[in-house]
Amino acid sequence: xxxxxxxxxxxxxxxxxxxxxxxxxxxxxxxxxxxxxxxxxxxxxxxxxxxxxxxxxxxxxxxxxxxxxxxxxxxxxxxxxxxxxxxxxxxxxxxxxxxxxxxxxxxxxxxxx
Numbered sequence: 512x513x514x515x516x517x518x519x520x521x522x523x524x525x526x527x528x529x530x531x532x533x534x535x536x537x538x539x540x541x542x543x544x545x546x547x548x549x550x551x552x553x554x555x556x557x558x559x560x561x562x563x564x565x566x567x568x569x570x571x572x573x574x575x576x577x578x579x580x581x582x583x584x585x586x587x588x589x590x591x592x593x594x595x596x597x598x599x600x601x602x603x604x605x606x607x608x609x610x611x612x613x614x615x616x617x618x619x620x621x622x623x624x
Contacts, residue, residue: 531566538579543599544586552586 527535534548544552548567555564564583571580585598 531570535570544582552583
């Protein structure tokens with residue numbers, strides 16, 4: 512996305528800081544937080560209303576991004592972005608395995624087992 516397009520989009524949300532806006536856009540396109548945003552969130556203090564974390568949670572609420580809110584809360588809970596990455600990797604492996612198992616079941620290859 513070019514800078515002019517980004518400025519046009521930001522013009523529609525003038526009360527959101529540039530860093531927060533870019534982090535939310537990244538999340539919308541990639542469905543995960545950028546590594547630098549994870550670090551910024553894990554370094555934030557949850558009770559500080561001016562922290563990166565508080566602003567990300569506010570943006571998640573504003574744009575109704577439940578998964579963004581869940582990821583931010585998970586980073587707070589675990590206190591470490593690498594643990595969260597591992598949890599999501601395990602979740603993706605489980606979901607892929609489940610889809611493959613469902614495909615096998617639907618194709619009647621394992622119903623006799």
